[in-house]
Amino acid sequence: MCKIITPSVTIFDENDHVDIDGNQKVIDFLIAGGVDGILALGSTGEFTNMSLAERKALLSMYVKHTNGRVELYAGTGCLDVAETIELTNYASEIGYQGVFIIGPYYYGLNPDRLFEYYDEVAKSVKCNIHLYNYPERSGHSLDAETVKRIVAANINVVGMKDSIMIPAHSNEIILAINKKDFQMYSGFDDQFLYNIAAGGCGGICGLSNIVPEIFSSLVDACRKKDFDKTFQLSNLIHGLMPIYSLDSNPSLIIKTLMNYRGVNVNKKSIFPFTDISDEKLTYAKKLIDQVLARYNWICQE
Helix, strand or coil, rough: CCCEEECCCCEEECCCCCCCCHHHHHHHHHHHCCEEEEEEEEEEHCCCCCCCCHHHHHHHHHHHCCCCCEEEEEECCCCCCCHHHHHHHHHHHCCCEEEECCCCCCCCHHHHHHHHHHHHHHCCCCEEEEEEEEHHHHHCCCCCCHHHHHHHHCCCCEEEECCCCCHHHHHHHHHHCCCCCCCEEEEHHHHHHHHHCCCCCCECCHHHCCCCCHHHHHHHHHCCCCHHHHHHHHHHHHHHHHHHHCCCCCCCHHHHHHHHHCCCCCCCCCCCCCCCCHHHHHHHHHHHHHHHHHHHHHHHC
């Protein structure tokens, strides 16, 4: 069954500390929008600039505030493998359904190093692990053979998020693993339909922070085999993809557009992503207005 999981933005206050009230507003907005799950501390959540203590505090707040209303997942990849293991075990202990782990970024690990890393983590934790492949940001890519080795050696490696420009890469891994219960998610919003057609589970889509109802409607249409509506809703998501091209860290514009939609939260993002031009913001708002108008028309059919 396909799902939409939102890699939620993290709201910071003016002193760069986690804003509890703001993050709770985000959670409530996403749940009201009908998403199946929330992934805290993903790339959209700007985890790279947060200390281990800050990450733990945010994960704890998510469990308390969601109170079982939605599936919860945590991004627990850290540069230090010991911190990755510690944060993963912490997430498991407080109630997360699973974690997504990106490999150590910057150094560009080869397949053998990637296997060693994930094998060490998987054997040191007690929860379900999803690999997180994002070559553009990590400097390495998990190929099908490496993923197959990792999964074969560790029963708790149950899935993967694949953020890669070539969607056939996900298909290669699905075929190599050849397990119906292996959970493959697309990390790019416009690959949602390709993912489920290839046997995946759906998407972990940053734009669902802004328009969760469109993504949840897409999931509903897919489950009901309403193909006309499925294609129409997928087309809406494709129409929003230019938002990602406005900055290399889209979190600022996503938070700004969430405010535009009525979610009153601080727009502050990690330094140096401190502002967005009026021209870019006007363009992004126009995209949102156009897509929401078309969405309302589709819903009335």
